[in-house]
Every structure is written in C-alpha cells, then in structure tokens.
Amino acid sequence: MFCNGVVTMQSMGLGGGFLMTVYKRDEKKAYFLNAREKAPLNVKSEMYKGDPKTSQHGPLAVAVPGELRGYWTAYKRFGRLPWKELIEPTITLCENGFNMTNHQHMSLFKNKLYDDPNFQNGSRDADGKFKTRGSIIRPTRLCETLKVIAENGGDELYNDTLSKMLLEDIKAMGGIITQEDLDEYQTRTTCFQPRLQALGLLLAFILKILDGYDFTRESIDDLNSTITTYHRMIEAFKYAYAKRTELGDVNFVNISELLANLSSTEYADSIRMKIEDGFTSEDPKHYGAVFYSKEDHGTAHFSILDQAGDAVSVTSSVNIYFGAGFTSKQTGVILNSVMDDFSFPYFKNYFGLPGSPNNELKPGKRPLSSMSPTILTDRNGDVKLVVGASGGTKITTSVAQVIMRTLWFGQNIKEAVDAPRLHHQLYPMEVEYEYGNLKQVVEGLKALGHKLIRNSGSVVCALLKMADKIIGNADYRKGGEVFGI
Structure with a gap:
C-alpha cells in the first residue's frame, strides 16, 4: 500500500483513508479496520453553502487523513516483518523513479492541479507543464517523508515533526485541520x-x-x-x-x-x-x-491471499483523482477531498430530494462510503x-x-x-x-x-x-x- 500510494497517488496515499477486511484462517474470524477520513472538529456546514465546489477542491475539501494511522494499527495487530522493511522498497522506488502510467497521466487533467503551486511531485517539467505518459516520476518530498516514517513509526504524521509540517501547510492554504484532530483520530477495529x-x-x-x-x-x-x-x-x-x-x-x-x-x-x-x-x-x-x-469517487483496491489461508481485502482512496488538488508543500502528501462525500441539507438533487440527514456533515464524523x-x-x-x-x-x-x-x-x-x-x-x-x-x-x-x-x-x-x-x-x-x- 505504501508503494501504490506513490505509483497511483492519483487514487490513494497518506493523505487519504481506507477500509480493510482481514481474515485469519486459524481463528476463523474476520477483522474490519475503518481508517476512513473524519470531518475536522472546527468544521461548519455553512462553510460550503456559498460554493459547493469548496468541498471538492482546495483546503476546505480536506478531511482528517486516516491512511497512515490505519497502517500502523494493522501493523501492530498483524505485522511480522520489521516496520522499516515494509517501507524501504517504496523509498527505493521513489528515489529511482517510476514511469507515469496512462491512467495517472489522464487523471492529471481531471482535477484543478494547476491551481496548486505546491504540486511538485515530479509530474511537471521545468516549464511547469505536466509530463507525458511514460516519463520518469520522482516525488522527492514524499520520499523524504517516507524515510522519516520508516525510522520513527506510523504515528509520525499525527503527533511529531511531520504532523507539524502538515498542519502548517494546511493552515497556510486556509484549511481548518488542527493538532486536536490528529490527536483524536483512531482507527475503528471490529472483530x-x-x-x-x-x-x-x-x-x-x-x-x-x-x-x-x-x-x-x-x-x-x-x-x-x-x-x-x-x-x-x-x-x-x-x-x-x-x-x-x-x-x-x-x-x-x-x-x-x-x-x-x-x-x-x-x-x-x-x-x-x-x-x-x-x-x-x-x-x-x-x-x-x-x-x-x-456520489463518492475514485479509489484503489488490493486482494491478497496467502498459503496459510489468511486473506486481506482493502480499498483505499483520496476521493476525487488527486484528492483536493492540494498538496502539503513540506511533506509532499496529496490531501483528500472527502468532505465532498457528506450530504448538505441546502442542496437538492434533480428530483427535488434533499441530501440524506444521516450522512450530513458533523464535526468528527466519517462520511458514507x-x-x-x-x-x-x-x-x-x-x-x-x-x-x-x-x-x-x-x-x-x-x-x-x-x-x-x-x-x-x-x-x-x-x-x-x-x-x-x-x-x-x-x-x-x-x-x-x-x-x-x-x-x-x-x-x-x-x-x-x-x-x-x-x-x-x-x-x-x-x-x-x-x-x-x-x-x-x-x-x-x-x-x-x-x-x-
């Protein structure tokens, strides 16, 4: 998942969230991990009333990410290999570069990435234009972030140096996520x-x-x-x-x-x-x-089955391609646009029906997926x-x-x-x-x-x-x- 968060960053990554089902054959039990994003505690529904597109693009579209906290939760419960070993191949890939896929290239033009001056993940040429498919991509800032996470663990983006950098960037762009949001975020685990x-x-x-x-x-x-x-x-x-x-x-x-x-x-x-x-x-x-x-949007999925009969099915997302089209300048993390997954009472659809009250935006709430x-x-x-x-x-x-x-x-x-x-x-x-x-x-x-x-x-x-x-x-x-x- 670390690897795909780099190679398919248009669909998933550290700035998003996931749902995971884990089946343990020897226990004949399944575990469900909910690491979906949550609405910031300071959010108000009225913030989006004037322009509904603010829930799709820009800093107000960003919900509290759950991806890395979810990885850390899963690792502490099921992990066997040293944490660092899980991330090192992705760091190597990041440093050496990888070819831009056709899907990633097409996705670049489906979001307002040109509006974000911090979107320098290696996808642009020197003239600022997006590279062509097959070009080598090296997201250097994200690579440095992964090195810190590999050394310090999965809480790094929530209560340490990286979290401070992330919050500084979000605040500078007009976002409302705070340290309290990161402190309170927990992955929900159900057996x-x-x-x-x-x-x-x-x-x-x-x-x-x-x-x-x-x-x-x-x-x-x-x-x-x-x-x-x-x-x-x-x-x-x-x-x-x-x-x-x-x-x-x-x-x-x-x-x-x-x-x-x-x-x-x-x-x-x-x-x-x-x-x-x-x-x-x-x-x-x-x-x-x-x-x-x-309607919710794009994601990435993994299906895994091992020789012991254990299985993992996990779906991860930043919502719209490249999330909110907003990148943390210091960490290289592309942030989600999950606030758009909530319903808003003042918008009606073609049939004149209001949005679902059970999925209405509330501070600390997870949207429907x-x-x-x-x-x-x-x-x-x-x-x-x-x-x-x-x-x-x-x-x-x-x-x-x-x-x-x-x-x-x-x-x-x-x-x-x-x-x-x-x-x-x-x-x-x-x-x-x-x-x-x-x-x-x-x-x-x-x-x-x-x-x-x-x-x-x-x-x-x-x-x-x-x-x-x-x-x-x-x-x-x-x-x-x-x-x-």
Whole structure:
C-alpha cells in the first residue's frame, strides 16, 4: 500500500483513508479496520453553502487523513516483518523513479492541479507543464517523508515533526485541520464471525434479494433469460441504493433498525416480491427513497491471499483523482477531498430530494462510503473469493456482479471480472452499461422501461481459490497486475 500510494497517488496515499477486511484462517474470524477520513472538529456546514465546489477542491475539501494511522494499527495487530522493511522498497522506488502510467497521466487533467503551486511531485517539467505518459516520476518530498516514517513509526504524521509540517501547510492554504484532530483520530477495529457482515451490508442485501431467484448458468444462456436476469438485478440495485440514502456513521446516527433489515433474509424476500419482471419505475419513492446520497469517487483496491489461508481485502482512496488538488508543500502528501462525500441539507438533487440527514456533515464524523473490501469463505472456513473494486458508487454493484458470475453463473474469475457490467444507483434514474453488452440486451431492457446510457468507471481486483490453486484477475480496465510469490 505504501508503494501504490506513490505509483497511483492519483487514487490513494497518506493523505487519504481506507477500509480493510482481514481474515485469519486459524481463528476463523474476520477483522474490519475503518481508517476512513473524519470531518475536522472546527468544521461548519455553512462553510460550503456559498460554493459547493469548496468541498471538492482546495483546503476546505480536506478531511482528517486516516491512511497512515490505519497502517500502523494493522501493523501492530498483524505485522511480522520489521516496520522499516515494509517501507524501504517504496523509498527505493521513489528515489529511482517510476514511469507515469496512462491512467495517472489522464487523471492529471481531471482535477484543478494547476491551481496548486505546491504540486511538485515530479509530474511537471521545468516549464511547469505536466509530463507525458511514460516519463520518469520522482516525488522527492514524499520520499523524504517516507524515510522519516520508516525510522520513527506510523504515528509520525499525527503527533511529531511531520504532523507539524502538515498542519502548517494546511493552515497556510486556509484549511481548518488542527493538532486536536490528529490527536483524536483512531482507527475503528471490529472483530466478527465471517458471515454476511464481511460483505458489507449493502452488498449483502443485494445478494440476499437476488439469491431467491436461484440463478444458474442458464440464467444468462439465451437472450430472453439474460434480459430478465439483468432486469431483476437492476431492480435489486435500485432498492438497495434507496436504502443507502438512510445509512450513516453509526457513532452519530441510530440506524439499528435499518441495519437489522439489511441483514434480514425475510426483509430481502419481501423486497424481491415487489420486483415485477415486466415493470420498472422512474420514481425514486417507488423504491423507498425519500433522500438522495452523495456520489463518492475514485479509489484503489488490493486482494491478497496467502498459503496459510489468511486473506486481506482493502480499498483505499483520496476521493476525487488527486484528492483536493492540494498538496502539503513540506511533506509532499496529496490531501483528500472527502468532505465532498457528506450530504448538505441546502442542496437538492434533480428530483427535488434533499441530501440524506444521516450522512450530513458533523464535526468528527466519517462520511458514507461505497468501499466493499470483501472476503467469502465456505462452510469449513476456507477462503473462496477475495474481491473488491475501485470506482466510487459503482463499487458495490461491480463486486456484486463478479460474485454472481463466479458463484451462480459458473464463470471463471477471468470471465467474471472481464464481463461488461451494468450499474444503477437510483440517482440519476438510468442504467449505465459498458461496451460489450449485446445490443439486443440493451434494447430489451429499454423495452421494459429502463433508460440506458453507455459508460464505464469501475475496476475489480479478485482472487478465486479452487482446490490447491489461487487464480487472480486484475481488471484490464485500469491496467492492474496479479503477482504470486
């Protein structure tokens, strides 16, 4: 993760946060680490009322980073190698330089990086223009920061020299994060038996709804069956995303009844009974939505499985590409834009619905996230699938489709990840479909009343355990890699 925080700094890094699921085979237990960013204690919702873009770009967009504190928490609980050894390869990479990827190059033009005079991470030429793809990148300031962290440990960015430098830069640019924010930040760690909680409740809810259809390979064998299967899947997405608008930080809102419903097979059965094979609605209220939820953005994901049967699924993010487009001058850390993940009561969506009150901005609160770092085990407690995705709100539906294709449709992991996907998040009221979906299927869904647009945006990383083999697939959509040791 240190390495990818450098090579894919457009998507993740020390200025962001992550969600991690760790499965210990000998214990038959899973641990969930929440190192997502938190709203600063001095924040006020009114700060963003005049210009909503301030929650996306610049110093007010930055939430308290959790990435390094999360690494340190995970290391103290599960680590075996010396801390310094974990970071040294990344330092070497930083010093020697690496080639700018195609994805990183394209991402440079999707954020207001030209507005930040401190964005000198090696991505610019002497004339100030961005380098071209394939150019050598050497983020020297970030490299020096990593050297300090390697020597002094994972608290360095929170209560030592680096934290002082970070806070000075944030304050100089007009940010509001203070030492108190860094002092109070803690990673949330939860231990649970590896059942549906490990999937993420919204993802589990989608699969519970669809499980009652008893899908098989034949469910997508012919045109009519495929259209019906996809229609049912889309409707399940819409019902699930309606419930998403009610989710929020459990330390701030009481959603125990909602969580119980999302975990209930009986409740999922009742939702499935509402799905009609020949009907879809364009009214969000038909699916139970009375609010809308904010769309979150780009991320990076890792799926790991070792010879002992232990597994890690972790998704990390700075939100929008290159976060807030704001870099700490002294540390080289690119800071997140996670404040944009909160809902604001004074903004309404196209349908006139207000933002979800359960996800409203509050000091010290964590915003809603679509991250779904997932580990599936069989009845014996052996890992079968490690999967997750990047792509903001498309993460949940993407992971659901890979699971469906692997477990229900009988596809191998290559077929399941590479297959063209569909997505519906209720807002906007349209199905996004990828290139590769048959035209006849698209027309069939339109005939049922769905509005479809062609789009892309999700990237899945998955490992499938079959007997004594581990088969992996890193999504071709972003150019990821699979490695075995």
